Amino acid sequence: MQTRNTVQRQIVLQTVLRMHDHPTADNVYEAVAAEHPSISKATVYRNLNQLAHQGEIRRVPVPNGADRFDFNTEEHFHVRCTGCGDVYDVKLPHMQDLISQVEDSCGVEVQRYDILFEGVCPACRNRSSEADGRPAV
Template identity: 70%
Template structure:
């Protein structure tokens, strides 16, 4: 199914591209609503889901909270601070041995994966 490139879709994509802090859908909506008060929360959520499904943005699932969104769709890892809830990029080469081992032990050919590390960020450790 083809998705139209509407003004609302462009606004949502621009917001994700401007917010480099892995925002949640609520944070993206608040950012957009400040500039475009007539756009609905449902429109923002629907467009986020469509953009993620089509690979234009990355959805970062967080098991203990709301999903976050990332403008950077190149393969990389994420780490979440368990204290402040922030999500940060981790750039390092893929762990190919791990992928091979998962495929060998499960019999599943992997097409994508998401690894989320958790810990306490440097800002929270200072507090």
């Protein structure tokens, strides 16, 4: 089914392309509404889903949290800080060996994947160290 390329969809896309911090749908809506107050939250959410489905942006599923959206559609990994909840790109080369091993182990042709690591970012580690009276790392 062909979808129309609406003005609202372009506004949502351009907003995500400007946001390099893996925003939630609410973050995107707030940014869009600041410039275009007549656009509803439902319109932003619907367009985010459509853009992700079309592959123009990437949805980053976050267990027990709000999904994030990424302007970078290349296959890559993410890490989420368990302290502040921020999501970052992991700078690792594409791991074709891993994909091949998954395909070989179960016979499934992998078309896309989402790997999300969890840990504590440097800022949260520093805050934790300062609260405990330890020197910052």
